[in-house]
Amino acid sequence: MSLQSLPGAVAKKEPVAEMRSAKISESAVRRLSLYLRLLQEADSLGQETISSEELADRAGTTAAQVRKDLSLFGSFGKRGLGYAVSELLQEIREILGLNRSWRVALVGAGKIGSALITYRNFRTRGFHIEAVFDTDPDKVGKRWGTQTILDDTEMGSVLAGKRIEIAVIAVPADAAQGVVDRVVASGVSAILNFAPVRLRVPKGVSLRNVDMVVEMEGLAFALTSTER
Amino acid sequence: MSLQSLPGAVAKKEPVAEMRSAKISESAVRRLSLYLRLLQEADSLGQETISSEELADRAGTTAAQVRKDLSLFGSFGKRGLGYAVSELLQEIREILGLNRSWRVALVGAGKIGSALITYRNFRTRGFHIEAVFDTDPDKVGKRWGTQTILDDTEMGSVLAGKRIEIAVIAVPADAAQGVVDRVVASGVSAILNFAPVRLRVPKGVSLRNVDMVVEMEGLAFALTSTER
DNA sequence: CTATCATTGTGAATGATTTCACAAGGTGTC
């Protein structure tokens, strides 16, 4: 069932079909995720309404940007007043698909993997790690939190059996493409990659990279070109 | 000494002063970092020349984009032939400021910190972690690789004494802003932040965020809006 | 030495994103 077939499910007035087919930029989605976090903070402090300006200040952007981002999905505010915090919160959760939990697998039970498995912010946001895989015979069978590390050879059947939706890749760079190919073949269509390689995925599979070396090099460039 | 005062130090012909003052987009810098990695791979395989098209294929972008990115800094290719791999490699290292090592401190000796401290790709790229700080009395004094974990209260003097240039923030979200304020006061002007908060830094301080929840939520959005 | 070929470097065109600016709509006051 596609969202296009549910006019009005997400937003209030706009032509929903267009809304959803208009492609939303990655940076807009990043900002929405940030707004959500800021709204949750405001909400937990008991704040009831917030203006685009206040939200923008906290997010480090402009009021116009906030309003434009939100207007991609509907009109959620009250003129003269701002936005109802808890209501906007809920709208953004809906937009981002966070009113449900997601089944996640972790491939690579190494150093990064061990940090991720206990990362509370994943679980509280509805990302549930439901399988962990590794090739190392010393690791397979060990318990990691609620999970037992499974052998890499079981990956295909377990991913399909558990209907895993998102895979987190935390294996060495030279193993990453092979893992991704198998993961995709098992029906996973979203991947968060920590290995420093540019992975190839078929159309229809979403890929995000977390590349710490690229970030550090960006800082080095900034320091170098400022030359303080 | 500013780079502006060294015309020709980096590139070959272009008006260097303009080049450096023209601000380079963050995405261009990210791509340069990626090109560098790909060139190193090609180089270690013995490849001697590479065309913008081949580099683009490997980087997942277009040949025009590669040429435009490089042309921001000079002309490094040979028409009809392409780029000399080892030469372009060296040019990009120079552009990004990687022909030297960088003094890095890690604040927060927790799960993420322990992964980072052993991350070989940092060290091989010239990012040397020269101090680690934590507040936890059980951790302070412990040895972590080549480093002894120092008490957070020593941070100011150690950062200044070792002339640390880049700080990696791996403390809980609610401690992060306080740490950043102190780190900046000690002369650090580049920060890599892993805490899920929007940090405030004075102008002149570079900040990059690695925000895994934002990335996961981006994947959730993609899955939700595709609705497969 | 000339012709052919490949590939760069770069203005100009296009496309995407952000910012501006203001009419529209809502609240609160007297």
Add this chain to the structure above:
DNA sequence: GACACCTTGTGAAATCATTCACAATGATAG
């Protein structure tokens, strides 16, 4: 209920980034 005041939602304008397209240039073969 009229007036003053805020803040949204959104076209239009401005800015920024990418792609196109081709003249310029060097390599190579004959």
